[in-house]
Amino acid sequence: MRPRKGTAAGARARGRSERRPARKAPAAPFPPDFLWGAATSAYQIEGAIAEDGRGSSVWDCFTEDAGRVSDGDSGAIACDHYHRYREDVALMRRLGLNAYRFSVAWPRVLPEGIGAVNQKGLDFYDRLVDELLRTGIDPFCTLYHWDLPQPLHDRGGWLNRDIAGWFAEYVAVVARRLGDRVRRWATLNEPSVYIVHGFDTGEHAPGERRPKRDQLLVAHNAMRAHAGAVQTLRADAPGGRIGYVLAIEPARPAGEAPADVEAARRAMFRVGAGHLWASSWWSDPVLEGRYPEDGLALYRGEMPAGWEKDLASMRQPIDFLGLNVYSASLWRAGADGQPERVDFPTGYPRSGVGWQRIVPSALYWGPRFYHERSGLPVLVTENGIATSDWISLDGRVHDPNRVDYLHRALLELARARRDGVPVEGYYHWSLLDNFEWAEGYKQRFGLVYVDYLTQRRIPKDSFRFYRKVIASRGGALLGRTALPADRVVDAGSQP
Ligand code: FCB
Numbered sequence: 001m002r003p004r005k006g007t008a009a010g011a012r013a014r015g016r017s018e019r020r021p022a023r024k025a026p027a028a029p030f031p032p033d034f035l036w037g038a039a040t041s042a043y044q045i046e047g048a049i050a051e052d053g054r055g056s057s058v059w060d061c062f063t064e065d066a067g068r069v070s071d072g073d074s075g076a077i078a079c080d081h082y083h084r085y086r087e088d089v090a091l092m093r094r095l096g097l098n099a100y101r102f103s104v105a106w107p108r109v110l111p112e113g114i115g116a117v118n119q120k121g122l123d124f125y126d127r128l129v130d131e132l133l134r135t136g137i138d139p140f141c142t143l144y145h146w147d148l149p150q151p152l153h154d155r156g157g158w159l160n161r162d163i164a165g166w167f168a169e170y171v172a173v174v175a176r177r178l179g180d181r182v183r184r185w186a187t188l189n190e191p192s193v194y195i196v197h198g199f200d201t202g203e204h205a206p207g208e209r210r211p212k213r214d215q216l217l218v219a220h221n222a223m224r225a226h227a228g229a230v231q232t233l234r235a236d237a238p239g240g241r242i243g244y245v246l247a248i249e250p251a252r253p254a255g256e257a258p259a260d261v262e263a264a265r266r267a268m269f270r271v272g273a274g275h276l277w278a279s280s281w282w283s284d285p286v287l288e289g290r291y292p293e294d295g296l297a298l299y300r301g302e303m304p305a306g307w308e309k310d311l312a313s314m315r316q317p318i319d320f321l322g323l324n325v326y327s328a329s330l331w332r333a334g335a336d337g338q339p340e341r342v343d344f345p346t347g348y349p350r351s352g353v354g355w356q357r358i359v360p361s362a363l364y365w366g367p368r369f370y371h372e373r374s375g376l377p378v379l380v381t382e383n384g385i386a387t388s389d390w391i392s393l394d395g396r397v398h399d400p401n402r403v404d405y406l407h408r409a410l411l412e413l414a415r416a417r418r419d420g421v422p423v424e425g426y427y428h429w430s431l432l433d434n435f436e437w438a439e440g441y442k443q444r445f446g447l448v449y450v451d452y453l454t455q456r457r458i459p460k461d462s463f464r465f466y467r468k469v470i471a472s473r474g475g476a477l478l479g480r481t482a483l484p485a486d487r488v489v490d491a492g493s494q495p
Contacts, residue, residue: 035425055111
């Protein structure tokens with residue numbers, strides 16, 4: 001009997017050549033040189049705070065202060081990465097990463113902040129970089145991720161104008177040691193966050209609540225220090241690609257009508273009264289050599305003496321912009337054409353972190369608006385969510401919400417690339433669960449679960465998902481889904 005058409009037996013009998021031509025697989029959404037990364041920072045993972053001559057940082061002191069950090073946690077041991085970095089690099093390799101963003105702890109390299117160099121501290125980063133390169137992973141070094149040497153804080157820290165020189169001295173030491181191998185650098189991580197939380201709300205080290213005048217001085221000095229670091233890196237790590245990492249909360253247009261898009265763009269770069277969160281305050285001096293006019297209208301009277309004279313040198317050409325993207329706000333054009341904030345519907349989803357609304361298209365609008373403003377290529381230097389993860393009865397760690405969020409976020413990033421935004425890489429926050437600042441260990445952001453009692457690492461489901469995405473250059477993201485990437489509530493209540 002002849003096998004009938006349409007049956008499996010029929011297909012087998014007709015053989016390959018007679019089958020209907022298979023539909024062409026869609027092209028992978030990300031190019032072969034895309035940087036697939038994960039990010040961490042020194043104080044959050046290293047531990048070993050008193051080893052091999054490390055000096056103390058403002059975070060060591062802050063965490064000693066009772067009541068500052070949830071459950072009295074500190075980074076004293078953290079993920080013990082200082083001793084387990086080989087195991088952690090092996091995990092990165094298993095994951096298929098080709099890029100990794102870490103930070104150098106300033107007090108490990110210069111225990112007093114300036115002066116005597118601690119070779120043993122530098123040796124650690126030397127070994128880490130070699131291990132990464134041996135594994136085929138591009139090391140991306142952040143020079144300042146919030147752990148200021150305490151002795152410098154005692155001399156006024158970020159309030160002292162000399163900090164630009166202190167930072168340049170430290171950057172030169174690191175650049176001379178690692179610059180022959182590290183090709184990607186960031187000066188400061190999220191100056192807005194460590195300064196607003198460190199000097200306004202007091203929730204982060206050094207835990208101060210200072211008047212706006214001081215916050216403006218600290219911000220100004222941070223951007224001067226950034227600029228000095230760029231010049232130092234150009235001299236001492238020639239050929240490296242240098243960036244600056246901003247915390248942004250993209251403004252997502254409520255609809256895609258041009259008027260809403262313009263309203264969102266204006267809202268995103270606007271400086272309002274209140275905490276100094278507005279990202280343009282932190283980017284315009286560095287990118288354009290000017291403070292935003294609307295911000296100056298609010299703060300001109302409290303600016304540091306002679307600020308105008310610093311502007312020209314604060315603007316040093318950089319090679320990319322690093323964007324840390326977690327959440328977004330919603331905007332539309334109001335009746336008067338002005339940006340109007342749109343409330344999220346009741347019950348709109350958040351991650352395990354109170355401040356984070358689940359808005360995957362933040363990964364589209366943030367890179368797009370910032371690229372359009374700066375003309376620079378973009379790296380997403382952080383993105384992720386904290387979820388409530390534990391080891392299940394089957395011994396595995398299931399984190400379906402992280403898998404879903406990562407899937408949606410990367411679809412949105414692919415959309416940005418399709419629309420011409422030069423996004424060169426994505427560094428998931430974080431490789432490992434780690435010390436989440438004032439929240440201690442209660443928020444877990446990792447692709448890898450850390451059992452802090454044993455230091456056992458357990459890759460979560462999201463680790464396996466990300467591995468598939470990386471191996472397929474994003475192909476695994478494609479396919480039919482029940483909802484568009486950015487819709488996380490019922491269509492009826494979609495903003
Ligand atoms: C960012 C920080 C990073 C981490 C994530 C969750 O603001 O840069 O260290 O804490 O948030």
